Amino acid sequence: MGADRIRSLTLSHVVLPLANPVSDAKVLTGRQKPLTETVLLFCEVRTEQGREGMGFSYSKRAGGPAQFTHLSEVAQVAIGQDPSDIAKIYESLMWAGASVGRSGVATQAVAALDVALWDLKARRADLPLAKLLGAHRDSCRVYNTSGGFLQASVDEIKEKATASLEAGIGGIKIKVGQPDWAEDLRRVAALRDHLGDAPLMVDANQQWDRARARRMCRALEEFDLIWIEEPLDAWDAVGHADLSRTFDTPIATGEMLTSVPEHMALIDAGYRGIVQPDAPRIGGITPFLRFATLASHAGLALAPHYAMEIHLHLAAAYPTEPWVEHFEWLDPLFEERIEIHDGQMWVPDRPGLGFTLSERMRSLTKETATFTA
Numbered sequence: 001m002g003a004d005r006i007r008s009l010t011l012s013h014v015v016l017p018l019a020n021p022v023s024d025a026k027v028l029t030g031r032q033k034p035l036t037e038t039v040l041l042f043c044e045v046r047t048e049q050g051r052e053g054m055g056f057s058y059s060k061r062a063g064g065p066a067q068f069t070h071l072s073e074v075a076q077v078a079i080g081q082d083p084s085d086i087a088k089i090y091e092s093l094m095w096a097g098a099s100v101g102r103s104g105v106a107t108q109a110v111a112a113l114d115v116a117l118w119d120l121k122a123r124r125a126d127l128p129l130a131k132l133l134g135a136h137r138d139s140c141r142v143y144n145t146s147g148g149f150l151q152a153s154v155d156e157i158k159e160k161a162t163a164s165l166e167a168g169i170g171g172i173k174i175k176v177g178q179p180d181w182a183e184d185l186r187r188v189a190a191l192r193d194h195l196g197d198a199p200l201m202v203d204a205n206q207q208w209d210r211a212r213a214r215r216m217c218r219a220l221e222e223f224d225l226i227w228i229e230e231p232l233d234a235w236d237a238v239g240h241a242d243l244s245r246t247f248d249t250p251i252a253t254g255e256m257l258t259s260v261p262e263h264m265a266l267i268d269a270g271y272r273g274i275v276q277p278d279a280p281r282i283g284g285i286t287p288f289l290r291f292a293t294l295a296s297h298a299g300l301a302l303a304p305h306y307a308m309e310i311h312l313h314l315a316a317a318y319p320t321e322p323w324v325e326h327f328e329w330l331d332p333l334f335e336e337r338i339e340i341h342d343g344q345m346w347v348p349d350r351p352g353l354g355f356t357l358s359e360r361m362r363s364l365t366k367e368t369a370t371f372t373a
């Protein structure tokens with residue numbers, strides 16, 4: 001087959017409205033507005049031999065136009081490179097955008113291209129990405145998040161939780177972290193009662209201080225939760241490490257972090273909980289895999305954040321049994337649907353990520369940019 005070259009890159013800036021706005025604890029504490037849309041950066045790669053790959057990154061509330069602009073500025077350095085040399089291309093993209101830094105918008109923008117190169121490589125090998133990486137399993141435990149936001153009443157959440165379980169999704173996560181912490185506990189108690197012993201997680205979205213977090217973790221122990229997510233500010237590695245060594249209920253964190261060093265701070269602080277890297281946020285599959293190796297050596301469990309279309313493959317390749325987060329929000333952008341039953345999400349048997357972009361994705365595209373030699 002010989003060495004191939006990247007012939008063109010097409011970037012698309014996509015705005016996907018949510019059917020209904022959602023609120024987590026950051027809205028109830030007045031720090032953010034309800035979420036009304038997801039903004040995505042898609043990258044489609046084509047090679048001289050006619051091969052294709054597709055990747056994406058995303059943002060919520062802010063950053064979408066910046067990601068599109070940043071990747072537009074640096075994308076040209078990938079043209080003409082061998083698409084199999086992903087690490088080399090990654091480094092050249094980082095150097096091209098070096099003055100922006102190696103976290104935040106810079107890594108999130110480059111992630112779209114990095115994911116597309118991994119998709120292309122797996123398609124070229126005619127393997128699902130999980131198999132290319134070296135899978136441990138064909139399916140992963142799955143839990144739903146989209147039904148458990150704070151604008152929803154307890155009755156609405158119970159109804160959605162029942163629907164999720166009936167659809168074969170094994171676990172249910174609900175949001176906590178509102179200013180009225182007693183109301184948090186009432187909602188958790190009501191859901192635990194409703195679910196019986198089905199897996200239940202809670203997510204405080206960084207809205208407790210250290211003192212409140214300790215009290216809440218202690219009060220939540222009786223509910224036998226799978227984890228307590230983001231009890232503290234996302235960059236409080238020491239605080240998360242402390243909680244993870246104090247309570248029986250596992251702590252989970254990491255979704256906001258946008259580089260390998262930011263995640264490494266958790267390990268360096270002695271964190272014992274669950275890590276939640278997000279490939280689009282950490283900078284793509286390349287840095288995700290680097291951190292996953294370090295995390296597994298540190299004995300940490302994995303539950304990647306959001307973007308199940310990518311993370312199902314990465315979770316399937318993690319040594320210890322992970323959880324994958326179910327959000328149906330991105331479904332309209334793709335032709336295919338992921339198989340879910342018996343509490344598990346099944347890795348598609350199609351090559352690459354296993355997704356093709358839909359007509360709806362094209363109709364939601366606000367701007368494109370194409371780069372060629």
Ligand SMILES: [Mg+2]
Pocket residue numbers: 203205229230255
């Ligand atoms: Mg979360």
